[in-house]
Amino acid sequence: MVAISSVLLALGSAASVLASPINTTSSALNLITRATxxxxxxxxxxxxxxxxxxxGSVTYNNEAGGKYSVQWSNVNNFVxxxxxxxxAARTMSYTGTWNGQNVNSYIALYGWTRNPLVEYYIxxxxxxxxPSSGTQKKGSITSDGGTYDIFQTMRYNQPSIDGTSTFPQFWSVRQQKRVGGTINIKTHFDAWTKYGLQLGTHNYQILATEGYQSSGSSSITVAAS
Incomplete structure (x- = not known):
C-alpha cells in the first residue's frame, strides 16, 4: 500500500500500537469485506x-466531501x-462519532514524510x-484547548510508504480526549522541531481511525479551516 503505518504494536514488542503500509492478500480464514x-x-x-x-473484517466507506465511515470486527490492524x-502545516477541523473508547483504537491526524522518512501522529x-505508555516524554504543548504530550518511538525493519525500512515515529497525544474540534498542525510541527524531531518532505496526511485487535466503528468528517 501505502496507507499507513504503524500504530499499534507496543513499543519495541509485539504490542506496539500501530499499523504499517502493506497490502496483504486475504484468505478464507481472514476474510475482508469492504465498500472501498x-x-x-x-x-x-x-x-x-x-x-x-x-x-478480521473491516468495511471502509468514502462518503460525500471529507466524510468517511468505517466498521471493524475482530481485526488485527487497520488504519x-x-x-x-x-x-502541510495547515489548520483543519473534524467532527464525528467514534465507537472505540473501550478497545484498542485511535482517532488521530496521521501522516508521513520523506527525507527523512518519518511517520507521525497527533x-x-x-x-x-x-501510545505514550512506556516511553520517555520529550515535552508537552498546549494547543486547541488541550495539552498534548510529545514523544518519539522507533520502528525497525517495518513496512512503510517506501517499503521495509527503519524510521522514527513522532507523537503528540492529547491528555483531554475528544472527538471533534480544530487541530493547528503547525503548532505540533513547531513543537517537534523544538524538541529535535525533524520532519522531511510531506507525503499524505489524513484524519485517521485505527484499530488493533479490536472491534468498533467511526464516522468522521474532515475539513480545512
Missing part, C-alpha cells in the same frame, strides 16, 4: 488512505481516513491503550 478497497486515492476533493493487514496529499483520542 484498501489503497490510496482521491474522492470528492479529498485524499484517502485505507490500509489493513487482512485479518483508514481522509485528508490531503501532500500534508492523537486526539485513544481507547484501552495509551
Amino acid at each position: 478497497s484498501p489503497g490510496t486515492g482521491t474522492h470528492d476533493g479529498f485524499f484517502y488512505s485505507f490500509w489493513t493487514d487482512g485479518k 483508514a481516513g481522509k485528508g490531503w496529499n501532500p500534508g 492523537v486526539e483520542s485513544f481507547g484501552s491503550y495509551n
Whole structure:
C-alpha cells in the first residue's frame, strides 16, 4: 500500500500500537469485506488512505466531501481516513462519532514524510491503550484547548510508504480526549522541531481511525479551516 503505518504494536514488542503500509492478500480464514478497497486515492476533493493487514473484517466507506465511515470486527490492524496529499502545516477541523473508547483504537491526524522518512501522529483520542505508555516524554504543548504530550518511538525493519525500512515515529497525544474540534498542525510541527524531531518532505496526511485487535466503528468528517 501505502496507507499507513504503524500504530499499534507496543513499543519495541509485539504490542506496539500501530499499523504499517502493506497490502496483504486475504484468505478464507481472514476474510475482508469492504465498500472501498484498501489503497490510496482521491474522492470528492479529498485524499484517502485505507490500509489493513487482512485479518478480521473491516468495511471502509468514502462518503460525500471529507466524510468517511468505517466498521471493524475482530481485526488485527487497520488504519483508514481522509485528508490531503501532500500534508502541510495547515489548520483543519473534524467532527464525528467514534465507537472505540473501550478497545484498542485511535482517532488521530496521521501522516508521513520523506527525507527523512518519518511517520507521525497527533492523537486526539485513544481507547484501552495509551501510545505514550512506556516511553520517555520529550515535552508537552498546549494547543486547541488541550495539552498534548510529545514523544518519539522507533520502528525497525517495518513496512512503510517506501517499503521495509527503519524510521522514527513522532507523537503528540492529547491528555483531554475528544472527538471533534480544530487541530493547528503547525503548532505540533513547531513543537517537534523544538524538541529535535525533524520532519522531511510531506507525503499524505489524513484524519485517521485505527484499530488493533479490536472491534468498533467511526464516522468522521474532515475539513480545512
